[in-house]
Amino acid sequence: xxxxxxxxxxxxxxxxxxxxxxxxxxxxxxxxxxxxxxxxxxxxxxxxxxxxxxxxxxxxxxxxxxxxxxxxxxxxxxxxxxxxxxxxxxxxxxxxxxxxxxxxxxxxxxxxxxxxxxxxxxxxxxxxxxxxxxxxxxxxxxxxxxxxxxxxxxxxxxxxxxxxxxxxxxxxxxxxxxxxxxxxxxxxxxxxxxxxxxxxxxxxxxxxxxxxxxxxxxxxxxxxxxxxxxxxxxxxxxxxxxxxxxxxxxxxxxxxxxxxxxxxxxxxxxxxxxxxxxxxxxxxxxxxxxxxxxxxxxxxxxxxxxxxxxxxxxxxxxxxxxxxxxxxxxxxxxxxxxxxxxxxxxxxxxxxxxxxxxxxxxxxxxxxxxxxxxxxxxxxxxxxxxxxxxxxxxxxxxxxxxxxxxxxxxxxxx
Numbered sequence: 001x002x003x004x005x006x007x008x009x010x011x012x013x014x015x016x017x018x019x020x021x022x023x024x025x026x027x028x029x030x031x032x033x034x035x036x037x038x039x040x041x042x043x044x045x046x047x048x049x050x051x052x053x054x055x056x057x058x059x060x061x062x063x064x065x066x067x068x069x070x071x072x073x074x075x076x077x078x079x080x081x082x083x084x085x086x087x088x089x090x091x092x093x094x095x096x097x098x099x100x101x102x103x104x105x106x107x108x109x110x111x112x113x114x115x116x117x118x119x120x121x122x123x124x125x126x127x128x129x130x131x132x133x134x135x136x137x138x139x140x141x142x143x144x145x146x147x148x149x150x151x152x153x154x155x156x157x158x159x160x161x162x163x164x165x166x167x168x169x170x171x172x173x174x175x176x177x178x179x180x181x182x183x184x185x186x187x188x189x190x191x192x193x194x195x196x197x198x199x200x201x202x203x204x205x206x207x208x209x210x211x212x213x214x215x216x217x218x219x220x221x222x223x224x225x226x227x228x229x230x231x232x233x234x235x236x237x238x239x240x241x242x243x244x245x246x247x248x249x250x251x252x253x254x255x256x257x258x259x260x261x262x263x264x265x266x267x268x269x270x271x272x273x274x275x276x277x278x279x280x281x282x283x284x285x286x287x288x289x290x291x292x293x294x295x296x297x298x299x300x301x302x303x304x305x306x307x308x309x310x311x312x313x314x315x316x317x318x319x320x321x322x323x324x325x326x327x328x329x330x331x332x333x334x335x336x337x338x339x340x341x342x343x344x345x346x347x348x349x350x351x352x353x354x355x356x357x358x359x360x361x362x363x364x365x366x367x368x369x370x371x372x373x374x375x376x377x378x379x380x381x382x383x384x385x386x387x388x389x390x391x392x393x394x395x396x397x398x399x400x401x402x403x404x405x406x407x408x409x410x411x412x413x414x
Contacts, residue, residue, distance in 0.1 A: 001024040001025055001026060002025045002026075002047040002048050002108050002109065003025075003026050003028045003044075003045070003046045003047045003048070004020065004025055004026065004027050004028065004046055004047070004048050004049075004050055004108065005027075005028055005029040005031065005037060005040065005041075005044060005046040005048075005049045005050070006027060006029065006030050006031070006050050006051070007030075007031045007032065007033065007034065007036070007037050007049070007050070007051040007052060007057040008050065008051065008052050008057075008076055009052060009078075009097075012052070012076060012078075012097050013030065016101055016104070019100070019101035020101060020104075023101065023105060025108065028044045028045075028046050029044050029046070032056075032057075033056055033057060034051065034056070034057050034058060034059045034061065034062040035061075037049060037051065037057075037062055037065075038061060038062055038065045041065055041066070041069055041071065042069075046071060047071065047072065048071065048072045048073075048074060048107075048108050049062070049066055049071055049072070049073045049074070050074045050076060050104070050108070051073065051074075051075060051076065052075070052076050052078065052082070052097075053075040053076060053077045053078070053082035053083065053085060053086040053091070053094065054078070054082050054085070055085060058075055058082075058085065058086060058089065058091065059089075060089055063089055063090070063091065063376075067375060069212065070211070070212020070213055070214075072093070072107070072108075073091065073093065074093050074094075074095060074104065074107045074108065075091045075093065075094045075095070076094075076095055076096075076097050077094050077095065077096055077097060078096075078097040090376040090377070091376055092376050092378070092381050093107050093376075095107065129248065129249045129250070129285050129286070129391075130240065130244065130249075130250045130252065130283050130284045130285050130286075131149060131249065131250065131251045131252065131284060131285070131286045131287075131288060131391065132252045132254050132280045132281050132283075132284035132286070132287045132288070133145045133146040133149065133251065133252065133253055133254060133287075133288045133290065134254045134256070134277070134281065134287055134288070134289055134290070134304075134308065135256060135289065135290035135291060135301075135304070136256055136291060136297075136300035136301055136303070136304035137256045137257070137300060138292060138296065138297060138300055139292075140290045140291050140292045140297060140300075140301070140322055141290050141292070141322040141323070141353075142166075142253055142254065142256070142290055143171045143172055143175055143253050144175075144322075144360065144363075145288060145290050145320065145322070145383075146162060146172070146251050146252065146253040147162065147172060147175055147176065147253075147369055148369055148370050148371070148380070148383050149251050149288070149383070149387055149391070150162040150216050150249075150251040151209075151211070151214050151216070151369035151370070151371045151372075152214075152371065152383060152384050152387040152388070153216075153248075153249045153251070153387060153391070153392070154211075154214045154215060154216040155213060155214035155371060156387070156388070156392055158248040158249050159216075159246075159247050159248045159249075160216040160217070160247060160248065160249045160250075160251065161206070161216065161217045161218075161219060161243055161246075161247045161249070161250050161251070162209070162216055162217070162218045162219070162251050162253070163185050163219045163240070163243070163250060163251065163252045163253065163280075164183075164184075164185055164218075164219065164220055164221030164222075164253050165185055165221065165231065165236060165252050165253060165254055165255070165276045165277070165279075165280050166221050166222070166253055166254060166255045166276075166277075167222065167225070167228040167231050167255050167273055167274065167275075167276045167277065168225050168228070168255055168256070168257075169221065169222055169223075169224060169225045170183065170185075170220055170221020170222050170223065171221065171253070172218060172220060172221060172253055173207075173218070173220040173221065174367075175363075175364065175367065176209050176218060176367055176368070176369075177367025177368075178207045178209070178218060178220060179207070179220075180220045180221070180223055181223065182205075182220075183220055183221055183222050183223055183227070183230075184205045184206060184207060184218070184219040184220040185219040185220065185221060185231075185239070186221075186222060186227065186230040186231060187205045188201075188202065188205060188219055188239040188242075188243070189230060189231055189232070189235035189236055189238070189239045190230065190235065191205075191239075192235055192238035192239040192241075192242055193232075193234065193235045193238065197238070197239060197242045198242070199246050202217075202242070202243065202246055205219070206218065206219055207219075207220060209369075211368070211369065211371070211372050214369070214371055214372070217247070221253070228273055228276070231275065231276035232272075232275055232276075233272065233275035233276070233278060233279045236275065236276045236279035236280065236283075237279045237282070237283060240252075240279070240280065240283045241283070252280045252283075252284065254276070254277045254280045254281065255274060255276065255277040256277075257273070257274050257277065258274065258277065258278075258304070258307040258308065258311065259274060260274075278311065281308075281311050281312055282311070284312070284316065285316065286316055286317075286318060286391065287308070287312050287316055287317045287318070288317075288318050288320055289301065289304070289305060289308060289317050289318065289319050289320065290320045290321075290322055291304070291319075291320075291321050291322065292321070292322055292323055293321045293322065293323050293324040293325065293328060293329060293333065293337050293352070293355075294323075294328040294329065295328075295329075298321070298337070298340055298341075301319075301321070302341075302344050302345055305317075305319070305345060318351060318390060319341065319347050319349075319350040319351070320350065320351045320352075320353060320386070321337050321341075321350055321351070321352050321353065322353045323353065323354075323355040324337055324352045324353060324354055324355060325354075325355035327355075334352055337350070337352055338350065338352075351382075351386050351390070352382075353379060353382050353383065354378045354379055354382060356374075356377050356378050356379035358374070358377070359373070359374035359377030359378070359379045359380060360379065362374045362377075370383065371384075
């Protein structure tokens with residue numbers, strides 16, 4: 001159930017109220033203008049604000065107030081003028097005024113109504129879903145992807161841990177503005193090697209990224225590349241196995257290299273530089289393979305996918321192409337990428353992310369996730385759509401209950 005504040009025209013409000021009530025939502029306020037909504041946010045604390053997309057009910061001040069409090073805003077569009085106004089303000093969660101409530105429901109619930117992966121019918125814990133973000137050399141966006149996938153999973157109501165397992169040096173801590181003097185994941189690996197890693201220790205060494213309705217634990221990475229021997233294959237595998245029991249989702253930022261360096265050394269028992277990457281990929285239920293949308297990045301991605309195929313079943317791999325833009329690929333960049341992947345790798349279902357430098361810069365500058373720094377940016381919208389459609393399970397459809405007409409009228413007018 002969500003707490004809704006409404007600022008709609010009378011006909012749209014009267015049409016939506018019956019379905020709204022039947023789906024179990026509560027209307028905490030019914031107002032006329034955006035100023036009334038802004039003044040009531042702190043008092044009423046709604047989960048979602050549903051407003052008409054006209055200038056009288058949708059404004060930049062209202063957007064800023066909702067963003068500051070972590071409140072979702074859904075715009076109801078009656079014509080092209082209102083759609084253009086909403087687009088100029090950066091509102092992407094829009095529904096036509098004549099749409100049925102089912103279209104509103106997915107935005108109001110925001111993917112929260114999904115079955116929990118912890119706690120089955122017998123009360124026992126289920127293992128976490130482990131997602132490894134891997135990409136070839138050249139900074140294709142592994143860290144950005146892992147950070148924001150974790151944020152979207154947390155925003156969907158799940159207990160999430162973000163793990164920096166890159167043996168070439170951690171990048172998650174500075175991206176999120178966290179202290180990195182003590183590498184949290186290396187500490188977890190040492191404890192796992194000694195058989196001492198449990199829930200209490202996980203809570204002690206984890207750092208917390210705090211955000212309204214989207215907080216998650218972070219296990220920071222190595223502070224320098226010289227410390228990679230701490231991430232041995234056995235320790236990494238043991239640490240991830242223990243974390244599975246205490247989180248619903250683990251998102252792992254891995255290294256880029258898949259080189260088997262033991263083939264060029266005579267000491268078969270020496271630590272392996274890429275052991276952490278191999279252990280993470282072997283533990284993963286899903287691997288997100290990321291590449292850049294330019295000739296060099298696509299070439300590296302295609303070669304890397306061949307190497308990845310020897311480690312991970314193709315059914316567990318999602319291919320994501322980042323920073324798709326005409327300036328690097330020419331006219332119809334999306335079609336160019338899809339054609340290249342289909343021709344050279346037989347990939348027909350890749351996820352393409354737009355080039356959105358403004359949103360990425362805002363997140364870096366504020367040391368925040370895209371959800372918090374640029375919640376309505378095209379890049380964040382594309383990442384959220386990927387998580388909701390490809391990673392999270394399908395939400396269970398709510399049971400519709402017909403209320404008696406007198407009761408319905410009282411609920412709608414109360």
